[in-house]
Amino acid sequence: MNEQIEQADWLEYRYGSWKGMVRQGWEETLQKPEKFCQLGESVIDKADRSVRRWESPLGNVYVKRIYSPQGLSARLLTYGKNLLRPPRSLQVWRVCEALLEAGLRCPKPLLAAYDYRLHALASEELMVAAELPYPLFSKKLRESDLAAEFKSLLQAAGKGIRMLHDKGFIHGDCLPGNMCIDQENNLYFLDNDRTARLSLLGARQARLRNLVQFSSRTLPLLPESKLMHEFIQAYYLTDQRQSGVVKKEQQKFKQMLELRLEQLELELGRKLPRLK
CATH class of the missing domain: 1.10.510.10 (Transferase(Phosphotransferase) domain 1)
Known part of the structure; x- marks a missing residue:
């Protein structure tokens, strides 16, 4: 799946069971999800997802994490679907890059990673994007x-x-x-x-x-x-x-x-x- 995305300023991202892509220059700052996912202030905290705003050493970012569903049947269904389609995080990354290339405006993606594990039926996604300095x-x-x-x-x-x-x-x-x-x-x-x-x-x-x-x-x-x-x-x-x-x-x-x-x-x- 990673081979489908060819961007010179992106590197392959691997940490434990996490896989994906990271913007060049951010690989050290975004190396350990269990660390940076706890930093900053909570914006959204729900059972299925969380969003945090973090003033990182390289600039302000938003960290979005999508958790595995609750319940065995839901986890099994989601895991099966994810085997048949590209990871959601990489899809978001691709569409943001396409928007920017088309001259449209959106937050610059910095990390797109996924954690799919069969033995735990895990289907987690992680997305980090640069904060825009403009009001909603x-x-x-x-x-x-x-x-x-x-x-x-x-x-x-x-x-x-x-x-x-x-x-x-x-x-x-x-x-x-x-x-x-x-x-x-x-x-x-x-x-x-x-x-x-x-x-x-x-x-x-x-x-x-x-x-x-x-x-x-x-x-x-x-x-x-x-x-x-x-x-x-x-x-x-x-x-x-x-x-x-x-x-x-x-x-x-x-x-x-x-x-x-x-x-x-x-x-x-x-x-x-x-x-x-």
Whole structure:
């Protein structure tokens, strides 16, 4: 599996039962998982995964560890699946490298490693990425208080997500909390565990799903729901298709968004704003 990835600035990574790839220059800092996985502050601590932020000697990083499932049947099923597909950590590494090569923005991967052991039915993954020195998109929205600021941010999101799609990618969880934005309104895509290349089959539906994911979580952060049209207009600004085709797709988007908002209302137990 490692032979499929050829990057001059990457080295083969091995430590105990862990295998994978490490960015050249980081091999000593990231040598011992049992050590650096305990450093820094906890960001997420769940039964299936943990995320820690660590101010390492070489720079700030995020360390994500995915644990083996609980229960024998779940461990057996996951282990069997992992024998039939590339390790998740290496898939994330590949897609991040592809995003960067395509001129898109995301955290630079520093380590991708996996620990698959038959005798323990272990299926653990480890991913380390450089921290981006920019605020989350969701945080910027919450801190904004002027209509012009909201419009600028939403337009940047529409253009950024459109660029992602035009470059042939789909985000796995396209939420305002999974993006950063810099001073020039460039968008950075985080949490690329399920980010993938667009396939011809189902590409339209996948793109619309990203728009719905983003819109359903952004609407509650806006002072007026009509501001969401800034995002939609920016996304379709460079669309070269006939106006009738675009209009039909936008109608489909609004239908999907309404269904998603209804689902979220049931999950959250409260009313959510609608696109007007």
